[in-house]
Amino acid sequence: MKLLIPGPVELDSEVLLAMAKPLMGHRTPDFEEILVECCRILKEVYQTRNDVAIITGSGTSAMEAAVASVIKEGDEVISITGGKFGERMGEIAQAFGARVKRVDVEWGDTFSLEEVENAIAESDAVAITLTHNETSTGVVHDAKALGKLAKEYDLLFIVDGITSVGGDEVKTDEWGIDLCITGSQKCLAAPPGLGFVAVSERAWEVIENNPRKRAYYLDLAKYRKSLAKNTTPFTPSVTLIYGLYAALKKIEGETLEARIKRHRTLAKATREAAKAMNLELFAAQRCASNTVTAIKIPSGLTDDDVRGALKREHGILVAGGQAQLKGKIFRLGHMGNVRFADLVQVLAALELVLKKAGHELKLGEGVAAAEEVFASQG
Ligand SMILES: Cc1ncc(COP(=O)(O)O)c(C=O)c1O
Structure with a gap:
């Protein structure tokens, strides 16, 4: 079957073959080397100088990790919603105790910056969420403009880049994205099962000082601690990381x-x-x-x-x-x-x-x- 769906996408034979290799210990220098290389290329793809956490789980696990790590119960969060995945982001924030103020956008269209600004002005929000590329409607939103607004109002900017990172322009640092999420099986052309979050310095501060966070496996603070030691906090899917590495090398080769x-x-x-x-x-x-x-x-x-x-x-x-x-x-x-x-x-x-x-x-x-x-x- 030829796949022309928005993920999972077809994989290169190099990626498939990489996953046929025997397993190695995940706390060994050889595996560390692969992980370090994956992080290096991921940063380039994300256009960030910050750390990128690699989570064993689909894109939604990375969405949950981002939200659960920075949000405290009772925090107000503005959620731009113009499709199925925008709704999901709001639902996740709600599940972690946030008061979610939705800015509803007509499906198939994009937000009005003025409307978003009015919603911010009437709120005491600490964060704003955006699905950069809304896969359910085929819409790409202006993350750069929203990033500027988020900065003006000192809001954490949480972006679902699951169907944009590695395929469309995502300038994580330049656009002021504090938590930028993606998944392996979309534009990166890696196997399904890995989620990623690029985290800004400002977001790390919030994460480290969030004693009431309701997360364990998805607590990004644990990922940062491990990243500093070139490892992961829990046993990673070694096989998927092999596939990811091969896919990222392909991206590097293509530029x-x-x-x-x-x-x-x-x-x-x-x-x-x-x-x-x-x-x-x-x-x-x-x-x-x-x-x-x-x-x-x-x-x-x-x-x-x-x-x-x-x-x-x-x-x-x-x-x-x-x-x-x-x-x-x-x-x-x-x-x-x-x-x-x-x-x-x-x-x-x-x-x-x-x-x-x-x-x-x-x-x-x-x-x-x-x-x-x-x-x-x-
Ligand atoms: C924009 C967007 N966000 C989130 C998801 C959910 O990702 P996953 O199915 O990997 O959990 C998808 C999947 O299609 C998506 O396109």
Whole structure:
């Protein structure tokens, strides 16, 4: 099955083979060396000089670690919510006793800075959360602008970068992100099962002085202590770290700059192809994601006409809509290792299934539009 979902993504053979290696002790110099290298490359990908904690757990565990480590019961937290994962961040904060003030953004659109500022001004919030790339709607929010606002109001800035770090631009330090979260199985193109949090000096201070935090395994203070000794606080998944290391070396080889450019070209090509296929994009153009594109299912067609047919007839898996978008959109993930040839295959198959289902389009026009975008990139 060809995976064009927004994670887990297909893995390079080097990454798969790395995970077939025999296990080594996790408290040995050989493993330490791998871990140190992973941390070094992760910092480059995050564009940070600060520590990056590696957690054995999916992206959500890293979200929980970030929130649980800095929030005390009763703290007010502003949560920008414009999709399923933005909601999750608010729910996690609530689970740890925060008073959550949601700033609801229309799904498919981005926040108004003025509205956010008004919400901050009316609150006694200590932190603000943002899902940088909202995977459920295919929207990328302006984390840089929000970081500036967070700084003005002295708020901790917690960012879910699970589908942006390693694929789109995330300038953790420059944008003032205090806790930047990601997961292994998305833009990093590593196996699922690892979560990461880049932590600023300011956030470390809060973490160290948070005696009422309700966390043990996910207490980031433990990760910092271990990072200083080039190790992890608990037994890591040695195998997943092998895979991560191989994936990070691939990123280093490609260079972050070229990788971001590749993702942006893929996104633009996907959007242009969709338009040429007479399809409507779900996200507003001004905030369309560079790693996942949400496309409306044309009226009269069902999710099965599109996604079901792609899977049955072409062995291609794309993602469906979530929550209230179930059956209304499909989402094409173009992150990690996806390249021109992968995208073109999917677009050609999409044209066929749409045509078969009665959607009006001219075969080849979507593919041609995507090719034009690649051609213009040189
Ligand atoms: C933006 C975003 N946040 C959080 C998550 C949850 O990550 P995980 O499934 O690795 O826990 C996802 C997964 O798709 C995501 O896209």
